[in-house]
Amino acid sequence: MSSGGQRNWPRRVRALQDRRTRQSEGVVFVEGIRHVIDAVDAGLHVEAILVDPSRLRSARAWEMLDAAGQQGVEIVQLSPDDFARLSNRDNPVGLAATVHWRLEDLRFIDADPAGVYLATDNVRDPGNLGTIIRAADALGATALIVHKGTDPGHPTALRASLGSAFRLPIHTVETLNELFYWAQSNGVAVYGTSARAEAELPDAPLNVPAVLLLGNEGDGLAEETRDLCDGLLRIPMGGAASSLNVAVAAGILLYELQRRLSPSAGD
């Protein structure tokens, strides 16, 4: 274990709070025992694991550090003060890491002919985006496609994803035109979601390969985006004031699509 003297790690971590730094370097900051172990288990290239031995009590974490050290991962020992300075937590557990993690540009991805893609347009809350990533991973989505909005590498999004951000492929598009062009070129249908759609689940037509496109928390999909979709879906809901959190809507859409694809579908 090296001492932290060579590099100013609190400053390094502070720089990674900035989205532009994360994206230009392709590096994110993760904190906490479960999250660091998730990143290591996912096989990500770890820049450094940051440890405050005075705080770290977990035997499992120490075993992971031992194994990572033997594989040549840089493990940096920090003073309690330095660790407190870089931590985002009220009660730091003494384990964090900076890891290489970069979103792939959708234009360079070949579509899976049986693919179930979830896409988000301008989702703003990092907790919501992380919960969407977790749901997409758990419910068997092929990949998530992110357009605008908050950054999947935001510490809150990574935390809410509970490690799924490191397991699920995540692609980005600069514009929705890129998404529609990719879908058309690859024979993938794009289904938008709208509270005003005529086609109501569970009966609405829905086939794979598919992109399920979700609008943002406040406004949903813009009218010109809805016009470009191959189909529009509505989740059946109660009164006029009713609406669903975007991550809950994502979960229901993926559940419904997987239900249709399951061997017992049509019962």
Next chain:
Amino acid sequence: MSSGGQRNWPRRVRALQDRRTRQSEGVVFVEGIRHVIDAVDAGLHVEAILVDPSRLRSARAWEMLDAAGQQGVEIVQLSPDDFARLSNRDNPVGLAATVHWRLEDLRFIDADPAGVYLATDNVRDPGNLGTIIRAADALGATALIVHKGTDPGHPTALRASLGSAFRLPIHTVETLNELFYWAQSNGVAVYGTSARAEAELPDAPLNVPAVLLLGNEGDGLAEETRDLCDGLLRIPMGGAASSLNVAVAAGILLYELQRRLSPSAGD
């Protein structure tokens, strides 16, 4: 509009941050234009609407204040400093209220013979509980039953519910035994959720009237609770590390139950 001089409103609102005060008085604090209008529209008995005229710019809010004042609601004008002191927000909009809102004890409720009840066991995060309340309202649950965990009257839960907390009946139980006793006395089946359940949706048996019982974020339902259930359900998921946010799971369960109850079920 009365001036705020007679009562120390910042102190009153601070007292309502405490769960015991909220519960013993049956009064909660809501803040923001949409949330105050939701409470008024839901027909709740408003203790007082708190206004900082220097901040409040919404014509819709002023119309509501006019109508509420004519109906005899107490409207209190506060100084910018006093309003900032009671606000939970970085950028207060100048509108808040204290409203009477009390959860009903489940023991005094007759079950709806076609009821779809959602129940939570020790859900800890107020944002999750508010998102569950919103989903239960939107997806046609008869009521929510809350056992332990965070308080539905927590400001974060109320905010995340987007007004649904004032529309959906919410009942409480002191112990899970009360819930199971109520269900048995009323002929309501209790379905627990468990990642280890044998019965996987969408094929698992599930009939109304029903309680869909969700465990908490970390541990799910305790084994002795699962043993008491009439059935256990599992949402189909991918890898071993997969899991769903509790509000996403609630949305999927309610969607699935409503799908079965819909006229076209069996397609």
